[in-house]
Amino acid sequence: xxxxxxxxxxxxxxxxxxxxxxxxxxxxxxxxxxxxxxxxxxxxxxxxxxxxxxxxxxxxxxxxxxxxxxxxxxxxxxxxxxxxxxxxxxxxxxxxxxxxxxxxxxxxxxxxxxxxxxxxxxx
Numbered sequence: 001x002x003x004x005x006x007x008x009x010x011x012x013x014x015x016x017x018x019x020x021x022x023x024x025x026x027x028x029x030x031x032x033x034x035x036x037x038x039x040x041x042x043x044x045x046x047x048x049x050x051x052x053x054x055x056x057x058x059x060x061x062x063x064x065x066x067x068x069x070x071x072x073x074x075x076x077x078x079x080x081x082x083x084x085x086x087x088x089x090x091x092x093x094x095x096x097x098x099x100x101x102x103x104x105x106x107x108x109x110x111x112x113x114x115x116x117x118x119x120x121x122x123x
Contacts, residue, residue, distance in 0.1 A: 001024060001112045002025070002112070003095050004021065004023075004115070005114040005117040006021075006022070008093060008117030008118045009118075011085055012122050013085060013086055013087055015121070016082060017085065017119060018079060018080070018081050019093055019095075019119075020078070021033070021078040021080075021095030022075075022076065024076070028073060028076040028097070030101060031097055031098040032050060032051050032052055032100065033050055033071060033095065033097060033103075034049035034095070034098065034103065034104065035047040035093060037091035037094065038091055038116075039088075039092075046060050046105040046106075047060055047063055048060065048063065048067055048080060050078070051103045054071050054073070056103060057103070058103055062088075063089075066083050067080060067081065067082050067083070068080070068083075078095050085121045086121060087121045091118075091119060092116040092117065093116060094113055094114055094116045095113070095114040097111055097113075098110050
């Protein structure tokens with residue numbers, strides 16, 4: 001499985017971005033997916049996760065109500081819609097493919113990772 005994240009960029013506080021993560025391989029629709037982020041000097045942290053069907057989602061408290069994770073299993077693509085962005089959202093965002101059909105907040109539950117896409121929010 002290969003994951004290719006895109007959609008990052010530079011945006012002013014209060015703005016929006018939509019990240020995409022294109023997956024290769026047939027297993028995309030069988031596993032949960034997640035988004036994580038890592039800011040300079042900080043550890044990688046959980047952002048959002050979604051089950052294989054897309055029926056259940058879970059968010060970090062810091063992004064709840066502002067970010068929306070979704071997926072299109074036909075297109076083998078994961079999305080993260082980010083609204084009302086804040087400077088503290090600045091980070092490299094990574095998509096990840098899970099080891100099972102469930103969702104998870106733990107990096108160890110993910111088998112494959114994308115290369116990351118930079119999101120920079122100015123104040």
